[in-house]
Amino acid sequence: xxxxxxxxxxxxxxxxxxxxxxxxxxxxxxxxxxxxxxxxxxxxxxxxxxxxxxxxxxxxxxxxxxxxxxxxxxxxxxxxxxxxxxxxxxxxxxxxxxxxxxxxxxxxxxxxxxxxxxxxxxxxxxxxxxxxxxxxxxxx
Numbered sequence: 001x002x003x004x005x006x007x008x009x010x011x012x013x014x015x016x017x018x019x020x021x022x023x024x025x026x027x028x029x030x031x032x033x034x035x036x037x038x039x040x041x042x043x044x045x046x047x048x049x050x051x052x053x054x055x056x057x058x059x060x061x062x063x064x065x066x067x068x069x070x071x072x073x074x075x076x077x078x079x080x081x082x083x084x085x086x087x088x089x090x091x092x093x094x095x096x097x098x099x100x101x102x103x104x105x106x107x108x109x110x111x112x113x114x115x116x117x118x119x120x121x122x123x124x125x126x127x128x129x130x131x132x133x134x135x136x137x138x139x140x
Contacts (some may be wrong), residue, residue: 015075022089024130025073064096071138077129080122088115090126098122108135113137132137
């Protein structure tokens with residue numbers, strides 16, 4: 001896999017164009033490239049969707065150090081699959097919280113507990129979708 005650097009404003013537009021809980025920056029770029037194949041140069045690109053909610057003016061969540069170190073990215077998806085195959089998803093917010101079913105939680109364990117209904121260690125059980133690694137591996 002190759003890494004590229006993009007300006008902050010370009011990355012912000014990629015995030016705005018992403019479908020929540022589905023897209024990564026890579027899938028957004030793939031979709032844009034596919035839409036532009038055969039499109040005349042003078043064509044107007046499709047309008048940008050409404051920006052997603054960004055959280056401000058609250059304390060930062062436990063994932064903020066990982067966001068600051070650019071180990072995690074805003075809108076990264078976390079997944080927990082129970083033994084029975086039931087899948088739970090969370091999304092990393094811009095202030096280090098985790099959004100699950102429209103609610104936000106400052107800790108991985110709190111977010112996963114809200115999703116599954118009982119106490120769990122979210123650091124060990126959440127898996128980072130983009131890399132396939134347990135969330136705890138990013139703290140090592």
